[in-house]
Amino acid sequence: MENISQKSKDYYDQLWVELERKGLNKPNSRHYAIISKLKKYGLRPDEQVIELGCGAGALSILISKYLTKGKILAADLSEEIIKLNQYKYKKVDNLEFLSQDITKWTPPGLFDSIILPDVIEHIPLELHDQLWKSVNRISKADSKLFINIPHPKALEYLHETNKDILQEIDLPISLKFLSESLFSNNFYIEQVESYSLGYTSEDYQFIVARKNDYRKQYEKKSWMNKLKTHYYYKLSSRFF
Numbered sequence: 001m002e003n004i005s006q007k008s009k010d011y012y013d014q015l016w017v018e019l020e021r022k023g024l025n026k027p028n029s030r031h032y033a034i035i036s037k038l039k040k041y042g043l044r045p046d047e048q049v050i051e052l053g054c055g056a057g058a059l060s061i062l063i064s065k066y067l068t069k070g071k072i073l074a075a076d077l078s079e080e081i082i083k084l085n086q087y088k089y090k091k092v093d094n095l096e097f098l099s100q101d102i103t104k105w106t107p108p109g110l111f112d113s114i115i116l117p118d119v120i121e122h123i124p125l126e127l128h129d130q131l132w133k134s135v136n137r138i139s140k141a142d143s144k145l146f147i148n149i150p151h152p153k154a155l156e157y158l159h160e161t162n163k164d165i166l167q168e169i170d171l172p173i174s175l176k177f178l179s180e181s182l183f184s185n186n187f188y189i190e191q192v193e194s195y196s197l198g199y200t201s202e203d204y205q206f207i208v209a210r211k212n213d214y215r216k217q218y219e220k221k222s223w224m225n226k227l228k229t230h231y232y233y234k235l236s237s238r239f240f
Contacts, residue, residue, distance in 0.1 A: 009078065015167070016055060016056055016078050020056060025056030027058040030197055030204070031058045035059065037146075038063070041146065042113075046067075046069035049112065049114075050111045051075070052114065052119060053102060057089060061092065063115070064095040077101055078099065082098065085097040102131060105134060107138055110139065122169045122170065122171075129184070132182060136186050146207070147178070149178075149204070149205050150172075154204070155171075175189070183212065186212045187211060192206075192207050193207075
């Protein structure tokens, strides 16, 4: 089984420590956008949550504040930033940090929501199948999978025009590749929202995926609900 290299671990240790030294590890517009979309697409305050690729914990702390009756386990490859996070947030009771290679690690227990915020573009494509296999093992039948990534067109643009600002590995992830990878590991994409943060065009995508349980997804509606659906669309059609 392939693993993320020691070179990558050293790279992220140095990157996160440098950002911390410069005071750049605080929540920014991207983190606030992600937490708003997590709420929009179904994250509940009582859930057991895991965040894979938590970095400096800027999103982790926002999630922990929302989880008034739940808990979050946040993991990252960098041992150095996890040590800093554990110190900074040691008084937050519902937030735990661990240093792990998320492509091969199977955390204890099952989770209601699994969050990957701007992390899969930094993982070599040949390791994605291992990643989703691990995610599948820690998900329940009704778990939600939340993924935030740079829009692949935006990332392609940066590779052509401003490559120096990109990380060691910064891969455009197409929806086709992601959908196939997820589907082969028992997930399907339910929602995709493209949105803009730093550019006039959409530069990020927020993706919601679910377990691929056809029997649950395609239960027939009751006669009454089908009738309601019929009249809803019949009335709606008159206004367009």
